[in-house]
Amino acid sequence: MTSPVKPTAVGNGQAWLVNLQAHGYRLTAPRRAVVEVISLSQHLLTPLDIFELARARYPRLGLVTVYRTVEKLEELGLIQRVHQPSGCQAFIAAFSGHQHLLICQRCGRVEFFSGDQATINTLAAEVSSHSGYAIEEHWLQLFGTCLICRETER
Amino acid sequence: MTSPVKPTAVGNGQAWLVNLQAHGYRLTAPRRAVVEVISLSQHLLTPLDIFELARARYPRLGLVTVYRTVEKLEELGLIQRVHQPSGCQAFIAAFSGHQHLLICQRCGRVEFFSGDQATINTLAAEVSSHSGYAIEEHWLQLFGTCLICRETER
DNA sequence: TTTTATGCAAAGTATTTGCACGGGA
DNA sequence: TCCCGTGCAAATACTTTGCATAAAA
DSSP, rough: OOOOEEEEOOOHHHHHHHHHHHHTTTOHHHEEEEEEHHHSBBBBBHHHHHHHHHHHTOOOHHHHHHHHHHHHHHTTTTTTEEEETEEEEEEEEESSSSEEEEETTTBBBBBEEEOOOHHHHHHHHHHHHHHHOEEEEEEEEEEEEEEEHHHHHO | OOOOEEEEEEEEEHHHHHHHHHHHHHOOOHHHHHHHHHTOOSSSSSSHHHHHHHHHHHOOOOOHHHHHHHHHHHTTTTTEEEETTTTTEEEOEEEEEOOOEEETTTHHHHHHEOOHHHHHHHHHHHHHHHHHHHEEEEEEEEEEOOHHHHHOOO
16 A cells, blocks of 8 residues: 655645636735635645734735635635544645545644555445445545654653 | 444433433433434434424423533543534434444435454554654545435435 | 625624523432 | 522624625736
């Protein structure tokens, strides 16, 4: 089983702006600020986190605009919502292709890894035949403490 | 890889009441109603679902009591919150031991399966060595459509 | 110029807390 | 009897909507 671990693809904000524009959305200063903040982060960010960080770039920003921009970025598949035991309001830049998540529960750092796809498919087929379910989607996520947090810990 | 699929352990409500009492909580009519409703269901239930179902058994029930009872049952490990793409407010009777979830996205039916533990452990070890994370927990969930919903579908 | 995007304020939704009363042990 | 648990009402937190103005194209 192979499982290369990849950090989030940081710095793709320019491509997101192009993508937004290609879908008929306008490029505005508030959107640029929100896009930059999310696309430059390797950490999970809540709408409020994004709001606070992006206000440093564009002080007139409203929280409502963060919600509306996040909604569009999610529709376009540029960011994804991440579910954790501690909550489900946080977002991260999406990795293209199906990836599994490795999440630091201290700092919210996220990395992606690809489990052996064949193994997952075998499991899904087996569960499907035992249960009669048609399986449409799967989540595989690991939670832990990242290297930096482990070093900082004590 | 083995993956026996097990329906939720229905009908254990009496044991939950004993457990509550053993932890110093009183057995009251509202608690009995909530416990019965959840323990008899194979489906995900939100606090509001529980409220509506349990009111049939105890009409004076308040929604607040549902929240407070659910909180205690979760603390005791008798129920668990289930995260889905469509939301994370629903609960199901917990299976003892670590189990993975198979969830019907139409009706909320939940079954448990145990993926090959060795495979998950191997993956976790590999991801840990590549990433430097200390891995503490994992989620493996399959989403699909159960047999009954597939038959009802058209 | 046209139409979308914005921020504010208000409205929703989900959940938690304060409190006086009622019921379990 | 004692004190925990309850329901109601209010408070809180999070998110969405309505609307007049501002800005992109």
